[in-house]
Amino acid sequence: MIFRFRLFPVAMLAAAVALSACDDKQGELNVQRIRDFFNAIKPAPLLLKGLKPGESTEADIRGTMGKPETERVFTDGSKRLEYPRGPMGNQTWFVDLDANGRYAGATQVLTAANFAKVQPGMHADEVRRLLGKPCDVAQYPLKPETVWSWRWLEDGVNQDAFFNVHFGPDGLVYTTSRSDILTGH
Structure with missing residues (x-):
């Protein structure tokens, strides 16, 4: 037994x-x-470390960085892969491929310079192409408005904040704002 x-x-x-x-x-x-x-x-510098402009392929990028959130193909045959590092991350990387499918470069787009490009009257799709996927989307039906928010390092080093884009009922930007991230300390 x-x-x-x-x-x-x-x-x-x-x-x-x-x-x-x-x-x-x-x-x-x-x-x-x-x-x-x-x-x-994984920190972005580690993800981008082995990629070589003009040599690395789309398969190399996907093998290193994974599946992108969004792919955009342009009329010249080039392509942009979007990698938001969120929802709690404060970076969004756009990885560009040339028309031959080779790595052309990567850009961290959540910067003060890019935020300054968001202007009243811009369509939501223009904002999305400029800044990538927001980490939060809030609807305020009584106002009425929709607010997209991105986490970012406001001072570039250690001060997390939100950059907010406010859309009216027509889907166009009418203002932007920033807000602190409450940490509960």
């Missing part, structure tokens, strides 16, 4: 291994999810 109970855990382990081998596709998806998670928290 004791012999049977000792074999039970071994039999269960063998069954689990056999069943997991049946679903290789699910295993690959789980590995990809883990890679995507670590790419999302």
Whole structure:
């Protein structure tokens, strides 16, 4: 009788291994999810470190940085891959590929210079192309307005803040603002 109970855990382990081998596709998806998670928290300099302008391919970029949030293809055949480092991150990287599919460069777009380009009358899509995906979208039906917010390092080093773009009911920018991030200390 004791012999049977000792074999039970071994039999269960063998069954689990056999069943997991049946679903290789699910295993690959789980590995990809883990890679995507670590790419999302990896500092950007480490992600961009091995990329060489004119040499690295789109496959190299995706292998290093993962799946982009958005892809934009331009009329000249070049492409832009968008990598927001959020929702709690304060950077969004635009990775540009030339018409031949080679890495042309990367730009961190959540900067004061880019925020200054957001002007009243701009359409939401123009703002999205300039700053990437917002980390938060809030609807205020009584006002009525929609506010998109991006986390960023206001002083470039250590002061997290929000840059906010306010859209009217017509979908056009009518103002911008900044707000502090409350930390609860």
